[in-house]
Amino acid sequence: MAVVRPFRAFRPTKELAHKVAELPYDVMNSDEAREIADGNPYSFLHVDKAEIDLEPSVDIYDQRVYEKASENLNRMIETGVYLEDKKPYMYIYRIASNGKRQTGIVACTSIDDYINNVIKKHEKTRADKEEDRVNHVDYCDANTGPIFLTYRHNANINAVVTKWTQKSPEYDFTSPDGVQHTVWVINDLEDVDYLTNQFKSVDNLYIADGHHRAASAVRVGLKRRQQYPQYTGKEEFNFFLSVIFPDEDLRIMDYNRVVKDTNGLSVEELIEKICTKFNVISYQGEGAYRPEEKHTFGMYIEGKWHKLIAREGSYDDKDPVASLDVSILQDNLLSPILGIEDPRTSDRIDFIGGVRGLKELEKRAAADMKLAFSMYPTTISDLMAIADAGKIMPPKSTWFEPKPRSGIFVHKLK
Incomplete structure (x- = not known):
């Protein structure tokens, strides 16, 4: 009540x-x-x-x-x-x-x-x-x-x-x-x-x-x-x-990520490591790639967009937090590959609300950052499920x- x-x-x-x-x-x-x-x-x-x-x-x-x-x-x-x-x-x-x-x-x-x-x-x-x-x-x-x-x-x-x-x-x-x-x-x-x-x-x-x-x-x-x-x-x-x-x-709008460097990896090495957890597809469409469903991501690096699809087994779909796209990206890519352990304190990552548009990601990747990730928005039902479970959402999960x-x-x- x-x-x-x-x-x-x-x-x-x-x-x-x-x-x-x-x-x-x-x-x-x-x-x-x-x-x-x-x-x-x-x-x-x-x-x-x-x-x-x-x-x-x-x-x-x-x-x-x-x-x-x-x-x-x-x-x-x-x-x-x-x-x-x-x-x-x-x-x-x-x-x-x-x-x-x-x-x-x-x-x-x-x-x-x-x-x-x-x-x-x-x-x-x-x-x-x-x-x-x-x-x-x-x-x-x-x-x-x-x-x-x-x-x-x-x-x-x-x-x-x-x-x-x-x-x-x-x-x-x-x-x-x-x-x-x-x-x-x-x-x-x-x-x-x-x-x-x-x-x-x-x-x-x-x-x-x-x-x-x-x-x-x-x-x-x-x-x-x-x-x-x-x-x-x-x-x-x-x-x-x-x-x-x-x-x-x-x-809820997308809350996107930009990262300052590739953690010492070449683009080829980076993609090779990402392929262990994601299917990586070179994006051939016009403009920026905006994920159209859960568990898909866009990655922009050196002027090109790639579509990432999380592989089965890379997340626990029964856990409301672990199955969030922000968690999947953090647990399978940002932390183990790019070395960003805590996105709340790292100075190598920044967050851009969807209201700024995907062009802002390209702009930042060409200026003070190296690569960018476009996200599928967290849903209200995701938010409620996590709150009902008494759990905490990862930082920068929602942009209203x-x-x-x-x-x-x-x-x-x-």
């Missing part, structure tokens, strides 16, 4: 919503954030990456960054950029790009559901990144970016969403990257109660993206419980901001696109 409840959102005014909303903090560095927010005092990057309002020499984890984030958020509230809804509502948030759209419900989910694994995870968090968001949430006393959750199809929930999306939206704007963002406010409390009850029939929610934000929100909630030992469990700090999409709406924006909804913890 999943606990999903309404909340009194702080939301930007209709006139400013398109200027406030920004991509999540973790998809850009500080210099990129400065450039994006330049000339826009309403940009939510002044909250999510507040170091842009300090000297560049200030470390991004400095206490002054979190103090500035809190200051900027409170100023946006005090000056009327943000207004608070008078009652707890739920919201519908639709993201549309390139003919694909996903429509989810914005609400608050329970830190206890996270702790008790009703909200399932598939990724480990890094201590430094988690601590950063703990400080950010703590100083701002707010969840400033929604956790991206998913659930298995529920016809009753979808029916309510369909009903409300036929009404006039509260926001409807297109961001500079061409993604359309549309929001409806579910201000009928009967429908809010109905959705709350429907989610009680949902066995599990799954984190699609935002593991660090989720973990930090839970840690701050537990910290508040220690600060207020008489808590009832109904306080806002017991819940965190989420946008919850049905699984059939989500699209389009991404929910931060700043459209703020959930205050008091």
Whole structure:
């Protein structure tokens, strides 16, 4: 049973919503954030990456960054950029790009559901990144970016969403990257109660993206419980901001790899070694090779594409992690042949989200890298199977696109 409840959102005014909303903090560095927010005092990057309002020499984890984030958020509230809804509502948030759209419900989910694994995870968090968001949430006393959750199809929930999306939206704007963002406010409390009850029939929610934000929100909630030992469990700090999409709406894009060198092998030697685990076929088609099914890969080296097909016996198809294409490539090629033991720490490998296109792989292979691998995308069912098994996905397994924006909804913890 999943606990999903309404909340009194702080939301930007209709006139400013398109200027406030920004991509999540973790998809850009500080210099990129400065450039994006330049000339826009309403940009939510002044909250999510507040170091842009300090000297560049200030470390991004400095206490002054979190103090500035809190200051900027409170100023946006005090000056009327943000207004608070008078009652707890739920919201519908639709993201549309390139003919694909996903429509989810914005609400608050329970830190206890996270702790008790009703909200399932598939990724480990890094201590430094988690601590950063703990400080950010703590100083701002707010969840400033929604956790991206998913659930298995529920016809009753979808029916309510369909009903409300036929009404006039509260926001409807297109961001500079061409993604359309549309929001409806579910201000009928009967429908809010109905959705709350429907989610009680949902066995599990799954984190699609935002593991660090989720973990930090839970840690701050537990910290508040220690600060207020008489808590009832109904306080806002017991819940965190989420946008919850049905699984059939989500699209995972390929997450491709580029490698700096061949580990001392000639191209002929490399292919000979790869042939022990893969069938290698010279690609004769036009343009780059994009894998069309699981367990196939593209390899680009010295201006040519090759199709790799994993041989039977090179993976365990009964293991949800070992049978992932990212695992097959790592276990049979990147590690034993190219010597990349840990892709999370190696400086010989880089990762390129599918949104950048396969031409980016060719560009990198001709510039600072030597070879590239195109991947077949991980599926939502793969993600759920791994989370259900209590296992962890390899790093850089999923790239979700389009991404929910931060700043459209703020959930205050008091």
